[in-house]
Each structure stands twice: as C-alpha cells, then as structure tokens.
Amino acid sequence: MTRYAELAAEYGTPLYVYDLDRVAEARRALFAALPESFELYYAMKANPHPEVAAVLREDPDRACRAEISSTGELAAALAAGFPAGDCLYTGPGKTAAELDAAIGAGVRTFSVESPGDLRHIGAAARRHGAVADCLLRINSVSASASTSIRMTGAPSQFGIDRETLDELLPELLRVPGTRIAGAHFFPLSNAKDEASLLAEFEHTLAVAAELRDTLGLPVRLLDIGGGFAMPYGVPGERPRYDKLRSGLEAALDARFPDWREGTPRFACESGRYLVGGCGELLCGVVNVKESRGRGFAILDGGINVFGGMAGLGRLLPVAVRPSGAEASRRATLAGPLCTPGDFLGREVEVPPLAEGDVVAVPNAGAYGVTASLLMFLGRPAATEVVVRGGEVVSVSRIEHRRNFDVPRAGAHR
Numbered sequence: 001m002t003r004y005a006e007l008a009a010e011y012g013t014p015l016y017v018y019d020l021d022r023v024a025e026a027r028r029a030l031f032a033a034l035p036e037s038f039e040l041y042y043a044m045k046a047n048p049h050p051e052v053a054a055v056l057r058e059d060p061d062r063a064c065r066a067e068i069s070s071t072g073e074l075a076a077a078l079a080a081g082f083p084a085g086d087c088l089y090t091g092p093g094k095t096a097a098e099l100d101a102a103i104g105a106g107v108r109t110f111s112v113e114s115p116g117d118l119r120h121i122g123a124a125a126r127r128h129g130a131v132a133d134c135l136l137r138i139n140s141v142s143a144s145a146s147t148s149i150r151m152t153g154a155p156s157q158f159g160i161d162r163e164t165l166d167e168l169l170p171e172l173l174r175v176p177g178t179r180i181a182g183a184h185f186f187p188l189s190n191a192k193d194e195a196s197l198l199a200e201f202e203h204t205l206a207v208a209a210e211l212r213d214t215l216g217l218p219v220r221l222l223d224i225g226g227g228f229a230m231p232y233g234v235p236g237e238r239p240r241y242d243k244l245r246s247g248l249e250a251a252l253d254a255r256f257p258d259w260r261e262g263t264p265r266f267a268c269e270s271g272r273y274l275v276g277g278c279g280e281l282l283c284g285v286v287n288v289k290e291s292r293g294r295g296f297a298i299l300d301g302g303i304n305v306f307g308g309m310a311g312l313g314r315l316l317p318v319a320v321r322p323s324g325a326e327a328s329r330r331a332t333l334a335g336p337l338c339t340p341g342d343f344l345g346r347e348v349e350v351p352p353l354a355e356g357d358v359v360a361v362p363n364a365g366a367y368g369v370t371a372s373l374l375m376f377l378g379r380p381a382a383t384e385v386v387v388r389g390g391e392v393v394s395v396s397r398i399e400h401r402r403n404f405d406v407p408r409a410g411a412h413r
C-alpha cells in the first residue's frame, strides 16, 4: 500500500492529504521568481487551512501576507498567525459589519472596488478612529494575456473603470477615514504561459505609471496581481517561471526607476500556485456499474468535496491515479449526490476499478474544500490530513451546525 492509501484506510474517504513540504517548496519557488523586494499576498480563498496557510509565512525573510475577503477568511488568517496589519482586504461587497470586524482586528489595507466601497471603508475606519490605506483596484481598458479566467477590460463588479478615474480621482482622494496608498490590479488568473504572464505585468506597470504621471495617483504600494498557474485536479507540475524576474526588473527599471530603493513597494498575489500542488483528494469507490455500454464508478465524494464550481459551468477534466495501467479504460466518475450534475470526471481514462478501490485526484490543494458544495445533500465534509516530512501533523474536518441563537441585524454595533 502507498502511504496515501494507508492514510485513506486509517481515516476513511473522502480524504484530503496536504503535504506542507510542498507548500514550502512552492513558496520558495515563487519568491525566487520575483524581484528581491517584492511582497507576496496569499489568497486565503485557495485553502484557508491554518497549517497550510502558516507555512506561507514561516520564513521571516520571505513571508507571505494574507489576502482576505470575509470575516471567515480574516479569522483563518489570524488563526494561521498572519498579523492583521499585514493583511489586504479585498472584495466588491464589503459590508459595514465585516469592515468593523476587520478594522477592529487591526486590518488597515483595503482594495477599493468602487467609490461606494471607498466611502464604506472610510466610514468604518472613522468609527474606529483609524485611517485606512486604500488601493484603488483598476479595471483597465484593455489587457494583453490570454487566460482561463479574465476579470478586466469589460463591465465588471470588480474595480474602478480606468476611463472614469480622470473625473473621479479628486473626490476619491478626499474621502474621510481613507488615504489612497496606490493601486491594485488583478486582471487574470491561471495565465497560459510565462510570456503571457509577463506581458500582463508589463501592461499593468504601464497603466500604473500612466495613472501616476497623468493623474497624480499617489503610489506607495502597487499590487500588480497574479495569474501564476497550476494544474487543477489533473496531473502536472507547478510551472517554472525562469525569465519572469529579469523581465519584471526590466519593466520596473523603465517605469519605476526608484524601485530598487523600495519606492514604491510592489506586491503580487497567488493562491493556486502556492498550494495547488500540496494536496491530493482520495475518494473511495462505492459501486461500479454499466449503463448502456458505459462504465460508471460511483465515488463517496463528488462536487460536495471537490469542484463544486462544476455546477457553475466549469467542469473539471479530472484525472485519477493509478492510471496508465495496460488495461486502462474509460469510465465516468460520479459522486454520491442525488443530482445529475455530480461528476468528478466524465469518460476519463481509469484503470479497472472495483468496489473498495481508492482513486486519487492530484493537484487538489487549492479550491478543494472551500470551492465545494459542502451543504448540498448533507454529507459530512471531507477529512483533511496534514503531513510534513512524511509524518501526520493533524487530522481535522469542517463541521456544520445550526445555531438558533442568531442576533438581530445591526446588533453588532
């Protein structure tokens, strides 16, 4: 039995296994791919497990900061040991209650998605006698790279349209309780290759320099976003970005000649690149059946434990191990839920499967548990095992319970 099969036998399936050594490797690789002084925000939404997240800040010289977007992610970041003062709070719908919680906990840096969002941040900061450092998230007019998920250049709930800033900026600079500290860009996720990633960053740096030069946008911190790629639920390696650092340095020399002295500060963001490769999802085969000439394997976990966003039209091309066996065949991997949408893979290449076998979905460390339909059909969440140096560090599971003691809205103030 392999080590992971032993863990599946010991703790049951569905089971996530996260290897912290792989998180540390990814963190080192990404810092090495960026210019020396760059900061890196870890997007907690990729995997907020406190031990996984803690590895991203354990090296004091190259520690990630946390990018958070809810009260739950704030709690997860604090539980993982990220100082609140280093967190970046993002998202288009920050409520008064969550802004109060964040500022009360010591968060001082916010990405601003609209003029209304900026006013809400300012009002919350003033309730706490604080001033919030705000990065204007920019929705650029155009963008360059090709990607699987694009979030800029079109009408969007994210960011402030570049072409409206000439008129808006003077009033944005005067919102009480706030100080405009720079800009935030996040135009793409999962870039297709290194060249398109670099092209997008070059474009972003050009737009930021233009905002500084033509509009006088204050720029103390520039978060130029991410797009660092990682296979999701399929075999494959974390990409190498060997040319990114020198390419970025050249672009910085051209647009921000003082960057080597630390002015302004620069940051990138990543979720999937940092943690995607640390995790594997193990599911047990509950049943095998044939239907009209097609093979089905029914697993004990489906979109309730992985790839719940499949229901949003993003069907995953999941592959499983062990594969490549001589007798491999095609089968559909269905989950246990009573919905025709519960598949981990349709007609995928699998070895002959039998009841009691365990299939492994690789590269499932990012957007696993938290991007799944946890409540649908009421099954328990997957168990999450953390290993380091081959040893089990912890075993846990997210539990839901209904609380009948809900305070009235507004009672938080």
Ligand SMILES: *Cc1c(COP(=O)(O)O)cnc(C)c1O
Pocket (backbone or CB within 6 Å): 043, 045, 046, 067, 090, 186, 189, 190, 226, 227, 228, 269, 270, 271, 272, 273, 366
């Ligand atoms: C989701 C998100 C990320 C992380 O994206 P990955 O593709 O996982 O790297 C980073 N920044 C922001 C603002 C996000 O919303």
